[in-house]
Each structure stands twice: as C-alpha cells, then as structure tokens.
Amino acid sequence: MTPEIYRLPAVVAACGISRSTIYETIQRGEFPKQVKLGARAVGWRRRDIESWLDSRPAA
Numbered sequence: 879m880t881p882e883i884y885r886l887p888a889v890v891a892a893c894g895i896s897r898s899t900i901y902e903t904i905q906r907g908e909f910p911k912q913v914k915l916g917a918r919a920v921g922w923r924r925r926d927i928e929s930w931l932d933s934r935p936a937a
Contacts, residue, residue, distance in 0.1 A: 882924040883921035883924070886900075892931070893927065910926035910929075910930055
C-alpha cells in the first residue's frame with residue numbers, strides 16, 4: 879500500500895501555516911521533510927503531517 883501524499887497547497891490548508899513558514903520550520907528540523915516525487919515535484923506523507931499536527935499543543 880502506497881502512502882497518501884499531500885502536495886503543498888494541501889499541507890498549507892491542513893496546517894494553517896504559510897508556505898514560507900513550512901520551509902523555515904523544515905530548515906530548523908521542526909517540520910517533516912518533503913519527499914521527492916519527480917524532477918520538480920515534492921510532497922509530504924499524510925501520516926507525517928498528521929503526526930506533526932498531533933504533536934502540536936492544543937490551542
């Protein structure tokens with residue numbers, strides 16, 4: 879079974895943070911790294927994004 883992959887617009891919508899914030903937090907090691915899908919395409923594993931969201935403090 880292949881994991882579901884989220885592209886950037888879906889990650890932005892799911893996490894409620896901007897594109898630039900996502901890439902800044904990746905650089906700091908605080909957000910799941912993207913996986914390469916092709917020469918010019920990346921995505922994030924659904925389970926990685928869900929785990930990251932679950933680890934965040936409740937608002």
